[in-house]
Structures are given as structure tokens and as C-alpha cells.
Amino acid sequence: MENAIVVRDVTKRYKEFTLDHVSFQVPQGSIVGFVGENGAGKSTTIRAILDLIRLEDGEVEVFGLSKKEREDPAWKEQVGVVFDGGHIPQYMNAVETGRMMKGIYRQWDQEAYEGYLKRFHLSGKKKYKDFSRGMKMKLSLAAALSHHASLLVLDECTSGLDPIVRDEILDIFLEFIQEENHSILISSHIISDLEKVADYIVFIHEGRICFEEEKDYLLENYGIAHVAKEQAGRLPKSLVCGQRNSHFGCDVLVRDRREAKRLEPEMVIDPASIEEIMLYMVKYH
């Protein structure tokens, strides 16, 4: 199977927002970072992928299965989901959550679950509503990792966590992906996390996909040129993605920094981070 997830022309209309013909793929064995500002459509897209909402147009394939083939919920045994906020019943504790999941997932691995609880320092007896935000998220993640899933879908699960916890979690993702048939789709507006571990970056803005690209390609090619205004004007339009003007010059996001350097050898160009690419494409377009 080439792709764990295929999203094709997915369209969903709400009163104030439209998901407009969104298309991208999650190749098997990869980590895809799904980025965009708040309200761009990340969560809506993920809900579309998980069959939580009905679509006006477009289709989704998961594990190569069409929507009709996914009516039998057996495919969800392979999928571990973590939503922002956790959504585990607030009156349950970690031990009870494990027992509940055991009665839901056929391949529930109690040993693995307890291992994660220990690793995450989660108390078994504390009620979910008394957990901190980070702990809630870690518990959901522990549950998602304990039923032999081959696909993780994570929606904004690192927001509100401190860098140390986020680092721990990124390590776990890298461990998860050691198996060739494991894939992860992770949406976040904290780009720095994805910059480390993602293989592909899909950028969504106002309900449309702006780009779907190998992370390395983005980091190796895009650049921010710090130039005077006339210099900026000389750069070909096809190279420029965004421009920020200040009193003393401007910063230009270029698609190919080596090409730009070749055209204007005196120009100062720095490599662009994913965050800067996103910022320039959205704000300084």
C-alpha cells in the first residue's frame, strides 16, 4: 500500500468557512505535518478523514479503503487518534480507561499501556478531570499507542505543552515510525515540532492547501532575502512568495535561494524556517 491516507478534493461548507477541494496524501511509513493557522481547516480536514463529518464533495481513502469499504468499522482497530483536549470521560482514571479500552479494541495491549503510564508518570488512580493538560494528552496518547495501531492521527495534541514534554512525545513518534508500515498525520500550529520530525509538510490556509512538500525541500530551497526595496523589485515574480516591508528595507521570501543568489550575488539571503515560510505566505503575501 503506497499511501496510508489519500484526501482528494474534499469539500465541506459551513456558514462562515469552507473547506475547498482539499487534496493531499500521507505516504505509508512517513510523518506528515499538517500546518496552518488557527481556523485554517486542519481539524475539519481531520474529521473528514475519520468520517466524523459528511462531505459535500471529494473522497477519502484510508489504508486504500473507499468510504463504502470503511462502513465496517474494523479498520479503526489500526488507527490511534488523539484530539486536542483528550476527550476521555472526566470521571474515569487511567486504570479504568485501560479497562474500558480493553473492552473496545480487539488487540488491546495492557502491558504496553501500563508501560506508557509508567513512562509518562501518570498516576493510575487520579481522575481525568484532575489531570493537567499535558497529562491528559499523554494519557490519550498512551491509549492510542496501546492497541497495535499502524496509523496515528493527532490533532493539535502538542499545544499547551511545555518544550520538555513535547520533546518526549516527539521521541515517541520517531520510535513509532521505526516500523515501515506505520504512519503519522499530525496537525499543529507549533511548527518547530514538525520541523524536527516531519517528512512532509502540508500547509492549509483559509480552507485551501497552499503546498504539499518534502520538509527537506522546503528547508533546502526557500530563503529570506534581506534587501533594499529596488532590489526586491528586480527579483522575478515567479521566485517571490511574500514580502515584508520595513522602514529600512524589506524581507522577501524566495522559492529558490540559490537561484536568487545567482541573479543577485550581492544579496543577503538566509535559509527560511517552516514557520517563516508560513508567516510570509499568509501575512506578507
Add this chain to the structure above:
Amino acid sequence: MKGLLYKEAVMLKTTMRMQLLSLAIFVAMGFALKNIVYLGMMLTVLCGNFCLNSLNYDVADSWNRYASTFPIRREQLVSVKFVLEYLLIAGSVLFTLLFGIPFSLVVGVPYEECAATCVACGAVSLLAGSLNLLLCTKFGVEKARVIVTLTYLLPFGGIMLLYYCSEKLGIINLKNVTEGQVYLMVGGLVAVIAALSLLFWRMSCRVLRKQDL
């Protein structure tokens, strides 16, 4: 389904203490006022309330959205509530029927009257509870809150209607009814209520299937 039922059981355990306290109070009331209806109604309302409380928590936790990513059919999320309701009501009716034996002996009320009251309470609970589950599934617990309170008055309204038909319109003559006819009517009523409940169950499943989560 097993895991989902376990979740409800955990919630039951969490709220158990309050319920047992209320139970004790209503038992005392029943003895004091020499009518088992208080206990019957209280258990009835408790069952209905529990299911709605459970739904309330689910909404607050966005549980349906999360649980729809489990390898279960969506309908099971609402079916578990109905199954729970049936179990609780059956348990309550059984409890009050058994309790009625010492009660009728102590208080001096005929057992048939106690038993009839218990079954009636159970039937009311079944009708109102099932309708409430359907309404809350469709409109959400917040919006349905007002209607939910009114559903318990449905049987009351039904009795008023019956009275009106009998006294004012003379359609049905309730004065000369035989014991056999009474049992027939009651049996028929219970059957109708059970059928309605199953219908509401099916409708709730359909509502949930079509919902955006």
C-alpha cells in the same frame, strides 16, 4: 459495546452515593405517607436522570467525537444508553416489586396496588426516558432540557385525556369495566410503550448516524 457499558458502570459507581442517600429518604417518605409511589417515582426519575446525566457528561467531554474513532458502529454510542436505561428500569421495577412485599405488610396496603404502582412507574420511566434520549440525541442536552422536563407529564396528560373522553365525551365508559378488561388495557399500554421505546431507539440511531461530530 462491552467497553462502553463499562464506562457507564464507572459513572454509576461515581454517582452511587448520592443516589443511595436519596433512595433512603424516599423509602422513609413512602413509609411515612403510606404510599409506595414515592419510591417508585423516585427510582423512575433516577433512572431517567442518570441516562441524561451520562449524556450531559458525554457532551461536555466531546465523547461522541472521540468514541466514533473507535472500531465500533456509531449507533452503539446511543444504543448503550438505551440498553442501560432498560437495565436500570428493569432493576428498579424488580427492586420495588420485592420491596413492596414487606412494604404492603408493614403499611397495610394491598400488594396488588403496590405492584401496579411499581409497574406504572416503570412504564412512565420507560416512555419518558426513551423519548428524552431521542430528543437529547437530536437537539443536544442543552436545547432539549425544557422538553425533557415535560415528557414526564405525558402520562399525566394521557390520563387527563382518558378522563376527558370518558366523562365529558362519553366515548369510553370507565365505570363498568371488568377486571379482565383492566388487565387487557394495562397490558396493551405496556406493549405500546415498549414498542414506542424501541421506535425511539431506532430513530436515535438514525439521528446519530447522520450527525456531524
Add this chain to the structure above:
Amino acid sequence: MDIIISNANGKPIYDQIATQIKQLIMGGDLRAGDALPSMRLLAKELRISVITTKRAYEELARDGFITNVVGKGSFVADVGPEILKEENLREIEQKLEAAVDRAKAAKLSREEFLEILNALWEE
């Protein structure tokens, strides 16, 4: 085996990895038949994308330094002297290309450039 990569280097990361592994092989630290860490393990340890390590390994295989066996892993190839020579030639060509570009940009003539080259060779 130590692999050091730098984000500020300017060279693409897959290139840095490939170059370092080549140097380890040419220097004898890695011998023919030695198993290399899996692409995924390397990616995890270096905290980079699997695509990067894959590309590095593909380049190493293309240049004859390693062989990638599906299902088993990657192993150091029997690197003969021709491959070493080719690798050295490639690096020399790269460096000379940079020098030529600079010379042309500075508007040097071919003779002036060759003069510098000869003088350096004599040293």
C-alpha cells in the same frame, strides 16, 4: 560511528551524511561487509526525516560505497581503488568549479588562472 550534522552548514543534510560515511569508509573506519544502521534508526537518532537518510543512502549506493539490500539493510561495499579515485576526482572537480566560477566573476583570463594553478602545484 559518529555522524555530525549541522543545520547552519549550508550543505544539504543528506550530503553531509553521505560525505561523512564516505570518509569513514575511505579512512578504513568502516570496512567492506560492515552493516550500517537502518535508515529509520539513523533518522530517529539524528532527529531528521527518513527521506533525508534514504537519500543519503541512495547516493552512497549510487556512488558504489554501499549496497542496499531490501529486507536486510545496508552494508559497506567492497570499495575498490577505482571508486576511491572517482570520488576524489569528483571532489576535485567540485572545488575547481568553484574556483573557475570565482575567477570568471573576477574577470580573470584563462592564462592568469592557469598561472595561479601552476604556481600552487609547484608548492
